[in-house]
Amino acid sequence: MTTTIENPTTPEASVADAPVPPPTPTRRKLVIICSKGNLDMAYPGLILGTAALGEGIETHLFFTFWGLDMITRERMDDLKFTPLGNTAMHLVQAPRMPIPALAGAIPGMTGMATKMMRKQIADLEIPTVPELLEQVVEMGGHLWACRMSFDMMNLTEADLFDGVEAVISATDFMEISEGGQVIFV
Template sequence: MSENNGEIKRMMIILSKATLENVYAAFVLANGARMEGIDAEIFFTFFGLEAVHKKKLARLHVATVGNPAMHIPTMIGGLPGMEAFATSMMKKEMEKIDMPEVPEFLDILSASGVRMWACKLAMDMFHYKKEDLFEGIEDVITVGDFYKKSEGAGVHMLFI
């Protein structure tokens, strides 16, 4: 940690999930970095791509099954409508604390200079095209490209 006194210069965030709580975690961390003068980039891979897929990004849900912190029994969490219900509850609370919804948040990230990339392998797997994605996605890149972009002192990588 003696390098730059451990100063964080850039956060490289990998988002692999599209549940609302994970997407928000990635977005808040990226935006918070920019607010502190730290560079931030997000690599969207696997289900994380849904957070930047134009037809899906506005309709992400909270996970109600397999999430003990929701305090909903798994059997009930799996009932029809539970995800939508939990999501609308969460969105109400988010608005109260001035948390933007996903489409607005993406625009904020873009305007704040967060660089965003889509994973080529996952794009191929889901048969997505770059035109399907939010305009703020700069390019579709490989894991190798992402590592290359992560070179340098004070760069930290985070997997969500």
């Protein structure tokens, strides 16, 4: 049996012919936990954050432990890249002659590796950490500092990048991250 709908222009139209409304879009949410303050660990979270915002995804970045260095005015522009113990370190490898990650213990290696990485970043015209933080905020992203880490490091709100919305507890973070995809960097 076919159910019909009354339509002044068509005497009988089946329900199957009725227009189907588009599905209601679900609001996506991405929450990125930034826990490391090294130069090479700052970029993944910030790049993912700006990419998500560019796709219209609600985005929150939560900075905890050494990740607070990324949003601390005094440190955010001077993050280091440490090759010591980094088994994936390719910057100091010669062809067919990998130099062990222990080479990072040589005095001056952190400075040299940081300089090399900063040059690569600049050559690729990738924004600096402070510039990416500004982009996140300008695009509507949310920056949060971890209360426990903030207190452990004896920071004040004046120490933080202006775009940080608040210093929040782990419980507050659980509320914010509800229903979101969580990425830990």
